[in-house]
Amino acid sequence: MVAGLSRVVRALGPIGLYAASRGLTRRHPRILMYHRFSSEPRRGFVSSGTLARQLTMIRRHFNPVTLSQLLDIWRSGGKAAPNTIVLTVDDGYRDFHDVAWPLLKRHDVPATLFVTTGFVDGELWLWPDQLAWLLESVQTLPEQVVAPPVQLQRQPGKVWNRSTVWQALVNALLRLPDGEKHSAIAALAAGLGTRLPAAPPSEYAAVSWDQLRQMQLAGLDVGGHTHSHPTLPRVADADLRLEIDHCRERLDAELGPRPRPFCYPNGQPADFSQAVRDRVEKAGFTGAVVAYADGQPHHDLYALRRHAAADSDFQYSKALSGLEWLGQRVRRMVAA
Numbered sequence: 646m647v648a649g650l651s652r653v654v655r656a657l658g659p660i661g662l663y664a665a666s667r668g669l670t671r672r673h674p675r676i677l678m679y680h681r682f683s684s685e686p687r688r689g690f691v692s693s694g695t696l697a698r699q700l701t702m703i704r705r706h707f708n709p710v711t712l713s714q715l716l717d718i719w720r721s722g723g724k725a726a727p728n729t730i731v732l733t734v735d736d737g738y739r740d741f742h743d744v745a746w747p748l749l750k751r752h753d754v755p756a757t758l759f760v761t762t763g764f765v766d767g768e769l770w771l772w773p774d775q776l777a778w779l780l781e782s783v784q785t786l787p788e789q790v791v792a793p794p795v796q797l798q799r800q801p802g803k804v805w806n807r808s809t810v811w812q813a814l815v816n817a818l819l820r821l822p823d824g825e826k827h828s829a830i831a832a833l834a835a836g837l838g839t840r841l842p843a844a845p846p847s848e849y850a851a852v853s854w855d856q857l858r859q860m861q862l863a864g865l866d867v868g869g870h871t872h873s874h875p876t877l878p879r880v881a882d883a884d885l886r887l888e889i890d891h892c893r894e895r896l897d898a899e900l901g902p903r904p905r906p907f908c909y910p911n912g913q914p915a916d917f918s919q920a921v922r923d924r925v926e927k928a929g930f931t932g933a934v935v936a937y938a939d940g941q942p943h944h945d946l947y948a949l950r951r952h953a954a955a956d957s958d959f960q961y962s963k964a965l966s967g968l969e970w971l972g973q974r975v976r977r978m979v980a981a
């Protein structure tokens with residue numbers, strides 16, 4: 646059924662369906678979510694060729710603004726212009742500066758970048774990247790991968806490669822409190838007979854404060870994404886200050902005080918709570934985004950839904966045109 650619908654969308658999309666849904670959803674600003682960029686096509690990255698095509702589409706049919714601009718309109722009681730689009734990017738990797746930023750400038754499309762301040766400060770690198778690096782560092786993947794309390798064993802008939810093991814480790818470790826996560830990764834490194842470098846290799850490196858200053862001067866909207874990228878509801882009350890307030894303080898100290906939005910790490914429903922949401926608001930962030938869309942209108946400025954951008958033109962066109970949001974709304978109505 647879904648596959649059938651998807652075939653219809655693929656066939657009709659180019660001849661009017663996207664245009665029709667753009668019209669139907671013109672009053673619902675879409676917030677798009679990106680993570681990583683590469684110059685050549687690469688799994689999990691949006692390549693520069695794809696991004697250039699996506700920005701051309703945005704320029705042709707939409708009204709792109711930064712998230713801070715949109716929040717400013719809403720907070721002053723205004724309405725966003727029809728077909729408003731916000732392009733957001735998470736984490737603060739250097740590839741945003743090297744690959745995406747020159748294209749955003751060329752196409753004159755503004756963007757919001759959410760940075761993990763401890764990552765830019767050089768205090769840490771992101772743990773899913775540490776896992777990827779560790780799995781890459783061994784010549785052959787062992788039949789058993791142990792990151793206590795997580796233990797993965799190769800199963801007959803199941804695909805067992807770096808990418809499937811990485812995904813299984815990420816899913817399992819995501820459920821651990823931060824301290825346990827880091828000791829699990831240290832134990833995994835020891836078990837594989839290797840050591841994590843203190844600073845991330847260039848492939849996993851962060852943007853620098855200097856690069857952020859230059860980009861902000863040229864119009865980039867820089868928001869917060871915590872200090873160390875933890876799962877916020879699992880963070881002790883005392884440490885929420887470091888993750889939320891200190892993140893804000895670092896941004897203001899390095900880039901100057903100004904209104905800034907926030908982005909919850911991982912961004913699924915279990916990754917923020919009422920207490921976390923209130924703390925973000927109290928810290929002075931002007932709004933916050935999650936990492937999923939569910940067909941809801943934007944009724945809470947601290948739980949703004951986002952649509953995943955992708956290297957696939959089909960997924961991208963659905964997200965951009967509003968077709969994905971419309972489909973979710975219809976499903977909500979049917980389920981109600």
Ligand SMILES: [Zn+2]
Pocket residue numbers: 735736870874910911
């Ligand atoms: Zn993130």
